[in-house]
Amino acid sequence: MAALEKRSGLEWQELDKEHYLHPFTDYKELHEKKSRIITRADGVYIYDADGRKILDGMSGLWCVNAGYGRDELVDAAADQMRELPYYNSFFQCAHPPSIELARILQEVTPPHMNRVFFTGSGSESNDTIVRMVRRYWDLMDQPERHTIISRVNAYHGSTVAAASLGGMKSMHKQGGLPIPGIVHVDQPYWFDSDKSVSPDEFGLLAARSLEDKINELGANKVAAFIAEPIQGAGGVIMPPDTYWPEVQRICDEYGVLLISDEVITGFGRLGEWFGADYFGTHPDFMPFAKGVTSGYLPLGGVMISDRVAETLIDKGGEFHHGYTYSGHPASCAVAIANIKILQDEKLIERVKSDIGPYLQAGWKKLAEHPLVGEARMVGLMGALEIVADKNSLERFEEKQGVGTICRDFLVDNGLVMRAVGDTIVTAPPFVLSHEEADELVAIAWKCLDLTQAALQ
Ligand code: PXG
Numbered sequence: 356m357a358a359l360e361k362r363s364g365l366e367w368q369e370l371d372k373e374h375y376l377h378p379f380t381d382y383k384e385l386h387e388k389k390s391r392i393i394t395r396a397d398g399v400y401i402y403d404a405d406g407r408k409i410l411d412g413m414s415g416l417w418c419v420n421a422g423y424g425r426d427e428l429v430d431a432a433a434d435q436m437r438e439l440p441y442y443n444s445f446f447q448c449a450h451p452p453s454i455e456l457a458r459i460l461q462e463v464t465p466p467h468m469n470r471v472f473f474t475g476s477g478s479e480s481n482d483t484i485v486r487m488v489r490r491y492w493d494l495m496d497q498p499e500r501h502t503i504i505s506r507v508n509a510y511h512g513s514t515v516a517a518a519s520l521g522g523m524k525s526m527h528k529q530g531g532l533p534i535p536g537i538v539h540v541d542q543p544y545w546f547d548s549d550k551s552v553s554p555d556e557f558g559l560l561a562a563r564s565l566e567d568k569i570n571e572l573g574a575n576k577v578a579a580f581i582a583e584p585i586q587g588a589g590g591v592i593m594p595p596d597t598y599w600p601e602v603q604r605i606c607d608e609y610g611v612l613l614i615s616d617e618v619i620t621g622f623g624r625l626g627e628w629f630g631a632d633y634f635g636t637h638p639d640f641m642p643f644a645k646g647v648t649s650g651y652l653p654l655g656g657v658m659i660s661d662r663v664a665e666t667l668i669d670k671g672g673e674f675h676h677g678y679t680y681s682g683h684p685a686s687c688a689v690a691i692a693n694i695k696i697l698q699d700e701k702l703i704e705r706v707k708s709d710i711g712p713y714l715q716a717g718w719k720k721l722a723e724h725p726l727v728g729e730a731r732m733v734g735l736m737g738a739l740e741i742v743a744d745k746n747s748l749e750r751f752e753e754k755q756g757v758g759t760i761c762r763d764f765l766v767d768n769g770l771v772m773r774a775v776g777d778t779i780v781t782a783p784p785f786v787l788s789h790e791e792a793d794e795l796v797a798i799a800w801k802c803l804d805l806t807q808a809a810l811q
Pocket of ligand 1: 510773
């Protein structure tokens with residue numbers, strides 16, 4: 356806590372209440388409850404101001420993939436800050452860390468993606484894409500290809516364009532969203548459906564809602580389709596196997612650019628470098644953030660296919676877009692060191708064939724709990740569906756807030772996971788040990804028991 360005043364947990368809570376408006380927070384509710392002050396972290400554990408040790412089953416916010424306490428990342432930032440703490444990439448300048456990171460990203464992303472545009476976050480990446488997609492179609496002499504199709508319950512960020520791309524009704528209600536030119540189609544969420552058709556059929560139907568929308572608008576009006584390979588914030592929604600091949604077919608057939616939002620799934624979360632690798636898609640854009648630096652410093656970016664990048668380069672003239680922190684040297688240095696950790700420690704292979712399958716086995720046993728209707732996990736990204744009736748898979752009433760009750764038990768018992776309605780989601784760091792995975796599953800089971808008891 357160098358450079359910070361020494362204060363008690365209570366003092367931090369008081370100051371927090373007085374001066375700090377948090378993201379995605381009901382301020383009045385928080386002020387009554389008081390915030391949990393996290394003071395340090397190591398490995399897969401965070402510690403609060405009362406000294407409580409909590410297993411971080413969310414990798415912060417789906418980002419601390421390499422785990423906490425990584426001196427390599429700290430040193431990379433400090434060394435770079437001493438050498439060159441800041442310079443921009445505007446006005447025909449560049450610096451070694453951003454160029455080197457661009458080179459490395461080209462190596463780890465699909466072969467048809469060789470260029471990157473740097474941003475400071477996932478939201479900025481998606482805002483960049485909205486402008487870049489439309490710029491591309493202007494340059495292709497098809498300026499009427501303007502509409503971007505997304506999905507209900509998608510999450511693509513919180514800036515005006517990114518939140519418009521997202522399909523969260525609660526967000527659209529605040530601030531007059533979505534902006535024009537963005538429309539939404541079905542999500543491939545079989546568990547949330549009436550389950551009258553098989554998952555495979557459901558996957559095709561969800562994909563065809565995209566095709567229907569393209570036909571309704573006219574293919575010559577549609578610029579792009581954006582989707583998370585697996586929806587994260589929406590509840591770790593894994594599309595049926597039929598979904599992605601059909602979406603790719605539709606995008607190819609109608610000439611619609613595909614945007615694979617890799618902000619959560621990128622850099623190994625699914626046991627492959629990117630969700631596009633896992634599902635075998637070939638997107639034109641891959642926004643990324645979070646895991647590129649394991650969250651140690653903010654950095655985002657967009658990987659761009661050759662056909663789009665070459666059009667921008669050959670025909671584009673100046674692209675009037677960019678951020679002060681595009682390609683921030685310290686963030687890029689941390690990203691380089693982070694990718695080196697992923698490679699040297701074979702962490703993505705570990706997610707694919709060691710800790711991934713190990714945690715999945717324990718996680719899937721949670722499906723035997725009377726409150727659990729489904730337990731699913733790919734790589735280290737999983738969800739539990741809490742249900743009122745295990746046979747009919749009927750959910751509890753929303754107002755009962757069962758997911759939140761369970762989440763609060765989890766945190767009180769030393770494990771952070773997220774509740775999305777009655778879906779409990781997890782995304783632990785890639786360095787999770789087998790013992791820590793056992794601990795995660797044991798606490799989850801115990802808290803399902805506690806939730807069940809509380810409901811009676
Ligand atoms: N795309 C995806 C797929 C995301 O998950 C963003 C874009 C935006 O990234 P930034 O860096 O602008 O936040 C995200 C972010 C949650 C939660 O509670 C999820 C995100 C952010 C904050 C909270 O699940 N995802």
